Amino acid sequence: MSRRSADERKRLPVNSAKTSRVFDRLRQRFGMLPNPSSRLQDDKAIGLLASIVDSSDDAIVSKTLDGIITSWNKAAERLFGYSAKEAIGQHISLIIPANRMEEEITILQNIRRGERIEHFETVRICKDGTTRDVSLTISPIRDAAGKIVGASKIARDFSEKKQAEQALRDSEEHYHALADALDAQVQLRTQELQRQNLDILRQAEHLRDLSGKLLRMQDEERRHIARELHDSAGQTLAALGLQLALVAEVASRDPIHLTESIEAAEQLVQDLSQEIRTTSYLLHPPLLDERGLTSAVRWYTQGLKKRIGMNIDLNIPDDFERLAPDMELALFRLVQECLTNIHRHSGSKNAVIRFSREGENIRVDVQDHGKGMSPEELTEVQAHSTGVGFMGMQERLREFGGELTIDSDHSGTRISAVLPFKGQSESGTSTSKREAA
Numbered sequence: 001m002s003r004r005s006a007d008e009r010k011r012l013p014v015n016s017a018k019t020s021r022v023f024d025r026l027r028q029r030f031g032m033l034p035n036p037s038s039r040l041q042d043d044k045a046i047g048l049l050a051s052i053v054d055s056s057d058d059a060i061v062s063k064t065l066d067g068i069i070t071s072w073n074k075a076a077e078r079l080f081g082y083s084a085k086e087a088i089g090q091h092i093s094l095i096i097p098a099n100r101m102e103e104e105i106t107i108l109q110n111i112r113r114g115e116r117i118e119h120f121e122t123v124r125i126c127k128d129g130t131t132r133d134v135s136l137t138i139s140p141i142r143d144a145a146g147k148i149v150g151a152s153k154i155a156r157d158f159s160e161k162k163q164a165e166q167a168l169r170d171s172e173e174h175y176h177a178l179a180d181a182l183d184a185q186v187q188l189r190t191q192e193l194q195r196q197n198l199d200i201l202r203q204a205e206h207l208r209d210l211s212g213k214l215l216r217m218q219d220e221e222r223r224h225i226a227r228e229l230h231d232s233a234g235q236t237l238a239a240l241g242l243q244l245a246l247v248a249e250v251a252s253r254d255p256i257h258l259t260e261s262i263e264a265a266e267q268l269v270q271d272l273s274q275e276i277r278t279t280s281y282l283l284h285p286p287l288l289d290e291r292g293l294t295s296a297v298r299w300y301t302q303g304l305k306k307r308i309g310m311n312i313d314l315n316i317p318d319d320f321e322r323l324a325p326d327m328e329l330a331l332f333r334l335v336q337e338c339l340t341n342i343h344r345h346s347g348s349k350n351a352v353i354r355f356s357r358e359g360e361n362i363r364v365d366v367q368d369h370g371k372g373m374s375p376e377e378l379t380e381v382q383a384h385s386t387g388v389g390f391m392g393m394q395e396r397l398r399e400f401g402g403e404l405t406i407d408s409d410h411s412g413t414r415i416s417a418v419l420p421f422k423g424q425s426e427s428g429t430s431t432s433k434r435e436a437a
Contacts, residue, residue, distance in 0.1 A: 081127030346370025
């Protein structure tokens, strides 16, 4: 085994507790030497002590009971930044922060009583002004007579350990904060999902309500058609029956007047045919498929003028293009529903209809000059809580990415629809879908 060099031996790490125990044994040994005049033994002991102190990795400092530094090893130079020449002779407060001076007073009091202090964790200040976390082991120094004349102090730097512990605590706090934040996010997301579920349930309830209203609306429309057929076609058929009976009676007793009776019966048949045609057209006008929206709306408004006496101002540009069939049907139903509502609810005999092209959009405005709606009624309609017809119009327009707005006050009501232009040539997809259905 190769021998270590003197420098390597000096750099050997020494445990602070072990070093302290060696000091105690040496001090006891020095105080108990049977032959004080044995200079050789003393020199060897002092040399061993100096070697241990100088090679220690722990800072070893001695001081008087008044706190004056009497020794300062290499490790103390490295730890605190002061050379032995700078430190020896100075008061120990050189390395003690001002707010910890009370510690030194207590330490010296304990040393005077002969008490040993182990692993006392504190803070010391370096030459460059930085602080170090150190663990101190402090023992009293006795002379040959056993009298306490000072203290030896071993300081071990554990700043890195403390920083690591602090970093660990910070990391734990960080992870706790993350866990709390995650928990908060989970709770927030859970609440959001619960709200969404409630919205879905409300929407489902709304859809059920709408389905019920649509069914009632369908039944009402059927009753309306039945009344129309009864009031028009039924009465015409009854008159036709009476007329045919009259024809039979006239034919038996007055053949000359037979022609007039037959002509009257023929007129009743024509009237009946016209009523049935009108009812059929109201359900779905053939003009809508044959000649487009413009012709269908003109025919419908003219019919209303004749049947109920409503004055309708219709404005459609001459160059208004044909739209996709499904879009033309939606806009026709929009106009039809608006005029029906004006007739039933507004009390107005006048209506204005405007079709226009605004860039890439189609706009339709239907306005009356009736009694309008109260703010409460308008809010309910806009919130979709009432008005199946309005909801139906909205659903028709939503299919094309359109929007429907309604404004009303004491001067009347205006309904406006805006939707992206979709020409007749773009209807292939929807037509194919309808044919497939």
